[in-house]
């Protein structure tokens with residue numbers, strides 16, 4: 001069913017219209033695990049003649065100057081719901097005439113939901129037709145000036161004007177329904193396709209990092225094959241800041257070697273310090289960082305990572321970059337006699353990473369030999385997948401269906417009547433994926449809870465190896 005949202009400042013009659021359209025006293029709870037959300041969003045099935053659609057009613061949008069915080073608290077939820085709707089019924093009060101707040105709502109609506117069809121309803125218009133002084137005409141003219149086309153005069157109380165509303169809504173509702181059906185059929189396909197198309201327009205920034213002699217330059221050459229080097233070493237610097245451009249699977253990749261970062265602790269001035277600074281900046285700018293380790297050394301020392309490598313891995317995640325670990329020089333562990341060393345390395349590194357970054361499960365670990373030119377495909381495949389996950393966008397509908405499931409699996413302390421309650425989740429940003437949970441009630445949910453959401457999102461949506469940020473906002 002297509003979704004229609006009722007919007008308007010307080011007291012214009014949203015609830016009355018909601019009740020008339022849904023023909024029920026009590027409203028269905030909106031699709032979140034928290035029944036208290038009813039105060040903000042009610043959802044029901046509207047019957048208008050032979051039309052059926054979902055109707056959403058919000059108590060949000062209180063834009064009055066005195067209660068700006070109310071708007072701040074509810075606008076997020078309202079906006080999130082509106083994003084899922086195709087049509088908005090924008091109610092104004094036919095008796096009081098147009099108020100400054102109505103104009104604010106209009107502005108907000110136009111800016112926030114350019115995809116939504118808006119019909120202005122002049123409510124409380126019962127008996128106005130009969131007014132010989134032209135009150136209705138005047139009010140309609142005012143309503144027209146909001147810029148959403150011809151208004152419809154209705155009375156949610158008496159039911160007058162609903163036939164007009166039907167005539168006006170029918171084409172929109174039918175069209176929205178058709179579009180939704182078409183969309184649903186294509187949903188998974190389209191999602192992937194558009195994301196991939198979008199990504200290919202933006203070059204992937206890949207940084208190679210690691211201690212000296214682990215084989216970064218060799219790996220860079222292996223990845224680039226015969227491709228052309230875009231810019232040579234910057235003046236004053238050696239190979240450290242070579243930037244190379246190449247294509248992988250239709251995706252342009254900018255690759256930069258950040259050899260210098262290891263020196264940053266020891267060296268405070270001179271070219272080495274400059275190179276360390278460049279390296280840091282290149283890592284911060286990268287979308288994905290490939291941390292290169294030396295397989296032979298791991299086999300000898302029985303230690304997957306030195307302190308510097310471990311702290312780099314942590315820093316990459318902290319900076320919000322995707323991480324791929326590349327274990328190089330596997331050729332030195334070839335042959336039957338090295339089988340146990342090989343399996344030791346292949347087991348130890350993922351374990352170590354998991355221990356080091358418990359909050360980011362699923363960091364890809366690739367075992368290669370750059371010298372033998374083996375592993376280009378494996379490295380680039382994992383880098384590319386990591387980049388896609390880093391750019392992932394999850395629809396609000398999908399996220400809230402997920403939230404409902406998670407909450408029913410793990411009933412939280414806060415939902416038993418004390419503490420903050422989780423109402424709604426939405427993704428506010430990609431690159432890296434960043435989510436906001438809207439909470440209500442006393443206080444906030446604690447960090448453990450936020451980490452739980454992050455790791456569940458990662459697991460359930462396959463976002464391994466990329467940092468996921470989950471923030472909270474209080475909604476009421």
Ligand code: GDP
Nearest residue numbers: 211212213214215216217218328329369370371
């Ligand atoms: P960087 O300092 O990290 O850039 O390391 P280089 O790429 O300069 O490599 C350091 C040394 O390791 C060179 O002698 C390379 O030939 C060698 N090397 C790099 N990759 C491999 C590999 O996969 N296998 C082996 N056996 N040696 C490698």
